[in-house]
Amino acid sequence: MSELRDLYQEVILDHNKRPRNFGRLEHPTHQANGHNPLCGDRLTLTLRLEDGRIADIRFDGSGCAISKASASLMTDAVKGRSIEEADRLFADVHAMVTGEAGHEVDVDRLGKLAVLSGVAEFPARVKCASLAWHTLEAALHHAGAEVSTESETQ
């Protein structure tokens, strides 16, 4: 895992400095706002679904390095995917950052997202890392919703 740990630092720094898909889409079909009150992370996701696939996605907002990097990685990972595929990735990432997946990380399948497994070592940052994913779920399944990492009902 030490290789993953080095990669974690590198990827988080890189995506924080040069976030991918940053901004807002002009004509989104779906959007949602996410808030992590514990850290103060806020983000807005706008996306365009075409034929059941995420044709384009952007994120905007302010927050810590982990939340920003995680949103950047998430948008990269789900672009072009179907809703079902995005849902599955969310489940995998959630299990990984909360440590539920144990130490088995399927690097081949998760690609760069595997570096987020490093977050499991910092429980306080788990919500920072999962905020973008919760917001994605809200955008896909409860368009226009406002999600908070402190509300279990969402």
Ligand code: ZN
């Ligand atoms: Zn944060």
